[in-house]
Amino acid sequence: MVNLYGQHYPNPVEEIQEEIETVELDFLSEDLPKLMASMKVGTDRICAIVSSMRNFSRLDKDGMSVASIHEGIDSTLLILQHRLKANGKLPGIELIKDYEDLPLVECYAAIRFT
Structure with a gap:
């Protein structure tokens, strides 16, 4: 929008030019x-973590239900993902997931992965 304005009015009045310089429009x-892309990635990651925490805790389920061991492991790993990265004291941990086909298991959802 600003570029379009600049094309139609290439010589803005002094007040507008000062505002452009004040807000560092080129940088912005x-x-x-x-x-915005970084915020989208962050939002997607937060959604995935919340979903994993809900899946991990299963506070929304009572009694017996069927569950995927793979989903439980993936949820746990997503929650612990930051612990796998290298930091100043410890090297990073490379995790290779090689899942076999497993049937769903019947369990008490609220306590299955604790």
Whole structure:
């Protein structure tokens, strides 16, 4: 929108030019798409973690139900993902998942993976 305005009015009045310089419009126009993409990635990650925590805790289920061992492991790993990364004291842990086909198991959902 700002670029379109600049094309139609290439010589803005001094007040508008000062505002453009004050808000560092060139930087914002380059950085904003990156910032929005980063926010989208962060939001997607938060959604995945919340879903995994709900799946892991199974507070929404009572009694016996069928469950996937793979989903339980994946939920646990997603919650612990930050612990697998390298930090100043410890090297990172590379995890290779090689799942076999397993049937669903019947269990008490609220206590199955604790």
